[in-house]
Amino acid sequence: MVDVLGHLGMALIWLAPAWYFIERRKTAAVFVGLGFWFGMLPDVDLYLxxxxxxxxxxxxxxxxxxxxxxxxxxxxxxxxxxxxVNNQTDLFTDRAARHAYEMGVIAVWVAGLSHLFADMLSAPDASTRIEPLWPLVKGPVIYMDLLWYKSFWATTALFLLGAGINVVAWFWKSEQPNAREPGAVSE
Structure with missing residues (x-):
C-alpha cells in the first residue's frame, strides 16, 4: 500500500490514456482532473x-x-x-457531452482499479493482502513486492510520474478543429 499521494499518482497514470481517446484536450483535462481523486475510493473502508x-x-x-x-x-x-461543467464552459464536444455519464463511470472505475494495482505493488508483509478477484478467486492473486509500505520516495515518484505524463499529454494533444462540429476553432 502506497500512501495517498502514490494512489493519486497511480490514478493519474491509469487515466492518462484518456488523452488519446478524448477529442478535446480541455475535455481530457477535466476528465483526468476530476477522475483521479477516485483513486482513493477503495480506502473508504478505513472510515466505514x-x-x-x-x-x-x-x-x-x-x-x-x-x-x-x-x-x-x-x-x-x-x-x-x-x-x-460543460453547461457553464462548453468544454465538451457534442459527442462527449452525450456520454458524460458513461465517462464518469469509466473515470471512477479506472481510478478505483488503479488503487488495487498500487496496493498489489507494495510490500505484502507490512499490510493485509488484498483479494482483488474475490468472490471468483479467494486469496491474493499476485504481489509484486516492488514498493515499500508507505515509502516516501515511491509515493512521490508515482505522483510526479502521473502528473508528468499528463502534462506531456496536454502539450502533445493539440486542439484541432473537428469537421463534425460546426464552428469548432483551435486554441
Whole structure:
C-alpha cells in the first residue's frame, strides 16, 4: 500500500490514456482532473470500519467487484458534474457531452482499479493482502513486492510520474478543429 499521494499518482497514470481517446484536450483535462481523486475510493473502508463491524482495510472494498459497483453509483454523479461543467464552459464536444455519464463511470472505475494495482505493488508483509478477484478467486492473486509500505520516495515518484505524463499529454494533444462540429476553432 502506497500512501495517498502514490494512489493519486497511480490514478493519474491509469487515466492518462484518456488523452488519446478524448477529442478535446480541455475535455481530457477535466476528465483526468476530476477522475483521479477516485483513486482513493477503495480506502473508504478505513472510515466505514469505524461504524460497521466486519469491514476491515483491504477487505471487500479492495475488490474489482466492489470497485465496479461503486463506479456504477459514483460514476453517474461524476458524469452529472461533467454536464454541469460543460453547461457553464462548453468544454465538451457534442459527442462527449452525450456520454458524460458513461465517462464518469469509466473515470471512477479506472481510478478505483488503479488503487488495487498500487496496493498489489507494495510490500505484502507490512499490510493485509488484498483479494482483488474475490468472490471468483479467494486469496491474493499476485504481489509484486516492488514498493515499500508507505515509502516516501515511491509515493512521490508515482505522483510526479502521473502528473508528468499528463502534462506531456496536454502539450502533445493539440486542439484541432473537428469537421463534425460546426464552428469548432483551435486554441
Amino acid at each position: 470500519s469505524n461504524w460497521f463491524a466486519g469491514i476491515h482495510h483491504h477487505g471487500v472494498f479492495h475488490t474489482v467487484l466492489v470497485v465496479t459497483l461503486l463506479s456504477l453509483v459514483f460514476g453517474p454523479l461524476l458524469g452529472w458534474v461533467f454536464t454541469k
